[in-house]
Amino acid sequence: MRIQAVAFRALLLSALVLGQPTLDPTAAGRNALDLLLAGKYAEFNALLTDSAKGLLTSEFLRDRVGAELKSFGTLGGVGEPVKVQEGKNSLITFPVRFSETSVNIQITLNDSLQVAAFHLHPGNAPLPPGREQPAYSKPDSFHAREVTIGDDDWKLGGTLLVPAGKPPFPGVVLVHGPGPNDRDESIYSNQVFRDLAEGLASRGIAVLRYDKRTKVYGERMSEIDFTLQQETVEDAVRAAALMRQQPEIDPDSIFVLGHSLGGYASPRIAAQDGSLAGLISVLGLSVGLRWTTRRWTAVG
Numbered sequence: 001m002r003i004q005a006v007a008f009r010a011l012l013l014s015a016l017v018l019g020q021p022t023l024d025p026t027a028a029g030r031n032a033l034d035l036l037l038a039g040k041y042a043e044f045n046a047l048l049t050d051s052a053k054g055l056l057t058s059e060f061l062r063d064r065v066g067a068e069l070k071s072f073g074t075l076g077g078v079g080e081p082v083k084v085q086e087g088k089n090s091l092i093t094f095p096v097r098f099s100e101t102s103v104n105i106q107i108t109l110n111d112s113l114q115v116a117a118f119h120l121h122p123g124n125a126p127l128p129p130g131r132e133q134p135a136y137s138k139p140d141s142f143h144a145r146e147v148t149i150g151d152d153d154w155k156l157g158g159t160l161l162v163p164a165g166k167p168p169f170p171g172v173v174l175v176h177g178p179g180p181n182d183r184d185e186s187i188y189s190n191q192v193f194r195d196l197a198e199g200l201a202s203r204g205i206a207v208l209r210y211d212k213r214t215k216v217y218g219e220r221m222s223e224i225d226f227t228l229q230q231e232t233v234e235d236a237v238r239a240a241a242l243m244r245q246q247p248e249i250d251p252d253s254i255f256v257l258g259h260s261l262g263g264y265a266s267p268r269i270a271a272q273d274g275s276l277a278g279l280i281s282v283l284g285l286s287v288g289l290r291w292t293t294r295r296w297t298a299v300g
Contacts, residue, residue, distance in 0.1 A: 041062050052116055072101050143164065167250075263285065
């Protein structure tokens with residue numbers, strides 16, 4: 001009798017679980033979009049991943065994103081979404097019509113259907129294709145860990161890739177080129193820093209990449225006369241210090257790889273850090289900015 005009761009309860013529980021409605025990525029993305037368009041920023045924030053919550057606060061969403069959406073005019077309608085799979089992430093892009101313009105709003109969801117990011121693209125721009133994982137990236141040979149660079153008003157989100165195997169590992173900090181870059185140096189489906197990080201991590205090198213200060217705090221940065229120190233150097237030094245504290249990393253084998261402006265800034269980063277094992281410059285300027293500007297002007 002007891003066995004029958006247990007079996008009945010198990011059957012009932014299974015029926016209840018199976019009966020629960022489950023959201024697919026497109027529906028989850030639409031739910032997030034509706035909250036955003038309705039100005040329900042606290043509810044939208046609750047859907048974010050932990051790393052995104054610290055950056056996309058309810059206040060930021062209201063003051064920055066909400067203000068931009070209002071500038072588009074009255075909401076006219078939402079078109080059919082386009083879904084692209086990028087690894088474990090789902091990129092759902094919705095064409096949205098307003099009275100003054102049209103935009104494509106892209107919602108990025110992780111495999112738990114949490115919102116990892118969202119982007120606004122011009123309505124006449126081609127929808128971004130999904131990222132193709134390079135052949136040299138071997139996901140089984142490393143794992144990712146979300147980190148935060150700094151603990152002050154300029155803290156930044158980042159991703160640390162740690163190789164599988166026996167530590168300690170050498171480490172590389174990736175430093176951006178000019179402009180408000182995210183941690184992947186994304187231009188639609190092109191994600192140069194992500195490709196580079198996964199390639200190095202697949203070969204036993206830990207890699208830290210992070211969102212640039214001008215990307216996360218663009219409005220605040222525009223209100224001050226910042227220099228290369230605030231735009232690039234300070235955060236790179238803090239990123240190297242954070243990597244040095246990770247238990248899997250050899251603190252004496254940390255390098256900085258700077259792309260373009262990051263390469264130009266790398267000697268300053270090394271001087272302020274004082275303990276880097278070396279520098280790697282990718283398309284970095286080898287002469288002063290003034291001379292380079294004059295050369296570009298002459299060529300142009």
